[in-house]
Amino acid sequence: MEEKIKKLDEATTAAQLAMLDAESKLKAASDAVEAAKSKLKKLSPEAQQNIEFNDTELPDLISAKMLAESECENARKRYETNEKYLMIIREKHSKSCS
Numbered sequence: 001m002e003e004k005i006k007k008l009d010e011a012t013t014a015a016q017l018a019m020l021d022a023e024s025k026l027k028a029a030s031d032a033v034e035a036a037k038s039k040l041k042k043l044s045p046e047a048q049q050n051i052e053f054n055d056t057e058l059p060d061l062i063s064a065k066m067l068a069e070s071e072c073e074n075a076r077k078r079y080e081t082n083e084k085y086l087m088i089i090r091e092k093h094s095k096s097c098s
Helices: 002-041 045-050 058-097
Strands: none
Touching (some): 002 058
């Protein structure tokens, strides 16, 4: 049982690190989208009217942000699930040892 707890604890730690990494990537992707939007807003009104959405970097940045959001959500769910099961297994183990 202790080996199982150890493995799940290691998996939970790895999932937490993956979640933090995914959150960092999401922040970077969000910042990049905001920077690109700000850059477009600084253009002259005439330039803004003549520019096409697909001529900007926004489509790629938005896609990257959506991917980062998905990865972040998956990593968060994996961490929360591991944490939940780790708590349950530790509780069962402590009851069986008592």
